[in-house]
Amino acid sequence: MYDMSVRSVMRKQRLLKVPPEATIGSLAEMMARKNVGAGLVVEDDRLIGIVSERDVVFRVIAHGLDPRATRAIDVMTSAPHTIEPDKRFGYALLIMFEKGFRHLPVVEKGKLIGIVSARSALDPDLEEFRFEEERRKHLSKIG
Numbered sequence: 001m002y003d004m005s006v007r008s009v010m011r012k013q014r015l016l017k018v019p020p021e022a023t024i025g026s027l028a029e030m031m032a033r034k035n036v037g038a039g040l041v042v043e044d045d046r047l048i049g050i051v052s053e054r055d056v057v058f059r060v061i062a063h064g065l066d067p068r069a070t071r072a073i074d075v076m077t078s079a080p081h082t083i084e085p086d087k088r089f090g091y092a093l094l095i096m097f098e099k100g101f102r103h104l105p106v107v108e109k110g111k112l113i114g115i116v117s118a119r120s121a122l123d124p125d126l127e128e129f130r131f132e133e134e135r136r137k138h139l140s141k142i143g
Contacts, residue, residue, distance in 0.1 A: 002090030009089050010106045010114035017042045020073035024060050038103040041076045047105055047112045049076030082107040092116050
């Protein structure tokens with residue numbers, strides 16, 4: 001898994017792009033609807049920032065800011081780290097671990113094409129765990 005390319009594990013379909021003036025309230029609603037942990041702040045098709053669920057809690061809620069009035073540009077992490085799609089996923093995880101974040105936008109030739117998260121490392125293991133649990137349930141019914 002760690003030797004796989006970022007391209008092979010990144011999420012494209014649930015990529016959440018928002019303009020800088022989007023409110024945190026609307027961003028949080030979109031994050032919940034798409035079941036994602038971060039919104040990518042884009043201006044003129046260029047990635048300018050990222051707002052994670054932790055940002056919503058630590059930079060908005062904890063400071064008593066109104067999510068309906070606070071804009072993404074006011075609390076985002078500007079110029080976030082990015083990774084190219086042909087890098088190894090293990091390298092992406094190392095960057096996230098060393099820098100202390102959980103989401104890493106994937107950029108190819110200056111264009112945002114996806115995102116990887118630390119959770120992506122768990123997904124195959126969780127899938128295997130679910131499969132094993134189902135197998136055991138099935139065996140207990142017939143045995």
